[in-house]
Amino acid sequence: MQAVHDNHGEKIDNPSNGVSIVGYLRPAxxxxxxxxxxxxxxxxxxxxxxxxxxxxxxxxxxxxxxxxxxxxxxxxxxxxxxxxxxIDSTIYKLEMMSIELFSVYGKQFMIDPQDFQDAEPDLLSNHASDIIKRVKENSDQCTMALRSLCSRKKGLTVEDASLIGVDSLGIDVRAFSGLEARTVRFSFNAQALSERSAEKKIKRMLFPRYRKTVKASAEDEC
Structure with missing residues (x-):
């Protein structure tokens, strides 16, 4: 029974990226x-x-x-x-020599340390959890829409699906089929510049009728 403890299930359902950094310490x-x-x-x-x-x-x-x-x-x-x-102390800085990313997609990527240092946080990094929470308010409807999305866009037949990640460029979906679990990426057609924009793009992905409704409403206003 220890192998199917809730904590283990949580990690399988919502895996996280891992980073391996090799470097050396020097006084700041x-x-x-x-x-x-x-x-x-x-x-x-x-x-x-x-x-x-x-x-x-x-x-x-x-x-x-x-x-x-x-x-x-x-x-x-x-x-x-x-x-x-x-109580005097010395502060040390880690000089990074190499960075390796262990992705939720099952791949390993080498990252240039300079690119890492120059990188900036994603526009939605502080809002992703709130967006996911709002999208999943009706969990059953959301699950069905995600399963349909996996079928339409990726040709996958899945038994269960869950939204686990959102950024300004797209969404990450955890899809389950039998004993197999995988993370599937769906990109937006353009970068989302705000929470509201990201939610609209997600709803258009999950509910095609929503896109038609929004378009019709805009035409009526004209």
């Missing part, structure tokens, strides 16, 4: 380090943790018991300096 340059430390500080603040450890020492010192309210100022400064030196 001064200009890189200041930038990276600012990122670390922002991440800590966003998580609700204070990255400014000096706050603990900037507070007004409290009198210690048995000292008549007197604190040795030189000793306090010495403690601060000792603490600063003890």
């Amino acid at each position: 340059f001064i200009e890189e380090e200041s930038y990276l430390r600012s990122l670390f500080g922002a991440e800590c603040s966003a998580d609700g943790y204070s990255s400014n450890w000096r706050e603990e020492y900037n507070r007004e010192p409290r009198p210690a018991s048995g000292t008549n309210g007197l604190i040795d100022g030189d000793k306090s400064k010495s403690d601060i300096n000792d603490t600063e030196s003890s």
